Amino acid sequence: MSDPLHFNYLGKKRRTKEDKRFVQGAGKFVADIMLPGTLHVAPVKSPYPCARIVRINTEKALALPGVHYVLTGAELEQETSPLLQYLNTPNVRWYSLAVDRARYAGEWVAAVVAESRHVAEDAAELVEVEYEELPFVMDPEVAVTENSVPVHPLHGSNVMYRRTFVWGDVEGDFQKADHQLQFRTRWNRNSTIPIETFGAIAQWNPAIDILEVWASVQMPQFAEQVATALRMPQNNVRVHYDLDVGG
Structure with missing residues (x-):
């Protein structure tokens, strides 16, 4: 058995174990699940980074053959609870669909339920949404300032969570150090990229x-x-x- 203290992935070739089933088309994904009577959902997305939802007209979408329902955020709010955030932020209420206002470009404001994905997507284009554009901030450093426009007005700030803690003798270790460095860094946007x-x-x-x-x-x-x-x-x-x- 290798020494765990000296085990390192860097600079070494490692054989992956899952490649064979993927190249053979034997992977299992959500799209492979076939259930009888499955209905498909297509979203209606906000084109604005921040906007009040004035009105949603679903009549044309509902008239399309194969469409079963068009769900809006106002209806969803009545039947469901906010999504869990695991933070002590009672005034930050997130639902699967935007309620009253859209808070980012691409947020779902309605969901079309239809017999096929193609019908659902066609019907989503028929949903008419009237928006009132609201002020927004793109720079994260500006967003966390005291007078910035809050994404969640009831929360009152764009800082969702603050945590300060001390681990060990920080000041003592600084005093013992041969050198001290202070620098500023920027963390770029990133995301996982699944197949x-x-x-x-x-x-x-x-x-x-x-x-x-x-x-x-x-x-x-x-x-x-x-x-x-x-x-x-x-x-x-x-x-x-x-x-x-x-x-």
Whole structure:
């Protein structure tokens, strides 16, 4: 067995284990889950970074053959609870659809449910949304200043969470150091890049009162998030983690 203290990936070739099934087309993804009677969802997205949602007209979309429903944020707010953030921020309320205002370009403001993905996407283009553009800030350094425009007005600040802690004898270690450096760095935008983009399929099993979910996530809290949002006990949600997913 190799010495764990000297184990290092840098500068060494490592054989991956999962490549074979992927190149053979044997990977398993959300898109591979085929359930009878599956309906498809297509979003209506905000083109603005910050805007009040004045009105949503769904009549033309609902008239398209194959469309089952068009869900708006106002309806969703009545039937579900905010998504869990795991922070003590009671005035920051996030839903799967924008409620009252869109807070970033691309945020979902409505969701079309239809018999196929193509019909859902066509219907999403027929949903008419009237917006009132609001001020916004693009620079993160400006966003955290005291007088900046808040993304969540009730929260009162764009600083979501502050945490200060001391680990060890910091001041003593600085005094013992031969040199002290002070520098400023910028962390660029980054994201995970899985093979399959995010997706989810859900099926309610009335025989055992279980909501079964297949999604491109790995976090163990996902079942809790789904249950909390849908206002149901967590033991009524079963998440399948047998997919080749990231996140």
